[in-house]
Amino acid sequence: MTLGKLCGISAILDVETRSISAENPTGEPGQGGRRTEGTGANAARDLGQGWKVSPSIEIGAGETAVLADIAGSGCITHIWLTTHVDHWRRLVLRSYWDGDEAPAIETPVGDFFCSGWGKFAQVNSLPVAVNPNGGFNSYWEMPFQSQAKLTLENTHDEPVIVYFQVDYWLGAVPEQSAYLHAQWRRSNPLQAKTVHTLLDGVEGPGHYVGTYVAWGVNSSGWWGEGEVKFYVDGDDEFPTICGTGTEDYFGGAWNFDVPGDGYTEFSTPYLGMPQVIRPDGLYASQQRFGMYRFHLPDPIRFREKLRVDVQALGWRSGGRYLPLQDDIASTAFFYSAKTSTTRPDAPSNESMEIC
Numbered sequence: 153m154t155l156g157k158l159c160g161i162s163a164i165l166d167v168e169t170r171s172i173s174a175e176n177p178t179g180e181p182g183q184g185g186r187r188t189e190g191t192g193a194n195a196a197r198d199l200g201q202g203w204k205v206s207p208s209i210e211i212g213a214g215e216t217a218v219l220a221d222i223a224g225s226g227c228i229t230h231i232w233l234t235t236h237v238d239h240w241r242r243l244v245l246r247s248y249w250d251g252d253e254a255p256a257i258e259t260p261v262g263d264f265f266c267s268g269w270g271k272f273a274q275v276n277s278l279p280v281a282v283n284p285n286g287g288f289n290s291y292w293e294m295p296f297q298s299q300a301k302l303t304l305e306n307t308h309d310e311p312v313i314v315y316f317q318v319d320y321w322l323g324a325v326p327e328q329s330a331y332l333h334a335q336w337r338r339s340n341p342l343q344a345k346t347v348h349t350l351l352d353g354v355e356g357p358g359h360y361v362g363t364y365v366a367w368g369v370n371s372s373g374w375w376g377e378g379e380v381k382f383y384v385d386g387d388d389e390f391p392t393i394c395g396t397g398t399e400d401y402f403g404g405a406w407n408f409d410v411p412g413d414g415y416t417e418f419s420t421p422y423l424g425m426p427q428v429i430r431p432d433g434l435y436a437s438q439q440r441f442g443m444y445r446f447h448l449p450d451p452i453r454f455r456e457k458l459r460v461d462v463q464a465l466g467w468r469s470g471g472r473y474l475p476l477q478d479d480i481a482s483t484a485f486f487y488s489a490k491t492s493t494t495r496p497d498a499p500s501n502e503s504m505e506i507c
Contacts, residue, residue: 188201224299234287240270243307275444294331330488333354356489358490404425
């Protein structure tokens with residue numbers, strides 16, 4: 153649908169390119185740079201209209217701002233957004249497709265952009281890029297048939313300034329196009345001998361396309377022996393797809409531990425561990441990690457339903473597994489033919505606290 157590679161970039165398509173920002177909140181032709189009031193009005197007082205009068209928006213305490221409300225059929229191709237690092241877990245991003253009252257995307261804004269710990273780390277993946285210093289970019293394909301609505305809720309008790317731009321096109325969308333969804337969950341702490349749910353309550357047809365996990369370790373020692381499991385369609389007690397370990401799922405091996413260097417960050421187009429926060433040393437308690445895997449060349453396709461979870465396992469003496477009670481927050485990305493899915497455990501102010 154969108155041109156995500158150089159092959160085909162020369163094709164002429166029957167679509168209209170638009171962009172929404174604080175300088176053009178409707179995205180309509182010829183309406184950019186017309187603001188006479190805005191967060192930059194004082195800085196532009198000697199220059200006037202057309203000189204960066206409205207580069208950002210202010211979202212009041214407890215308020216929800218509409219970033220974009222697009223009528224017609226088309227596709228969002230890029231989102232750029234930045235705000236102060238303190239607000240990455242205080243702002244909740246939601247998307248609504250084709251007039252649905254329930255959101256298809258509902259996640260703290262930082263976690264949507266693979267930045268769950270409120271601290272900058274460079275991310276160099278294909279669908280998500282995070283650049284110095286806190287420049288969030290999404291290239292997820294977001295098609296819609298009649299309407300797209302993006303909102304940002306400020307759960308903080310003070311106003312927040314947000315800079316953003318939503319790029320999209322308007323035109324005919326293939327009928328078989330699915331809708332992008334993102335579900336956020338947090339186990340803090342994970343109960344002993346239980347699993348952390350990455351995704352549940354999803355109906356097909358559709359395909360799973362990505363995982364971001366912000367993993368906080370609450371004990372000493374290695375923490376990533378747990379398996380990631382995909383329960384596809386008729387699976388009940390046992391999954392169809394079962395991985396071999398947490399670091400294996402995210403494309404690493406042997407504890408992400410390069411001899412002499414310890415935990416080693418990496419960021420590639422489809423998978424990575426771009427963030428390691430080391431307050432107490434290599435294997436000491438309170439390490440924090442940010443990891444992603446995007447199933448773009450290898451989506452997990454399902455016809456009826458899908459459930460995904462991950463175990464938290466370390467080692468104890470005698471070479472035995474040790475179930476851990478870690479702090480695990482995850483964002484699961486998937487496409488579904490339905491505009492929204494059931495979410496009994498939506499993000500709350502308490503669950504989003506970084507501690």
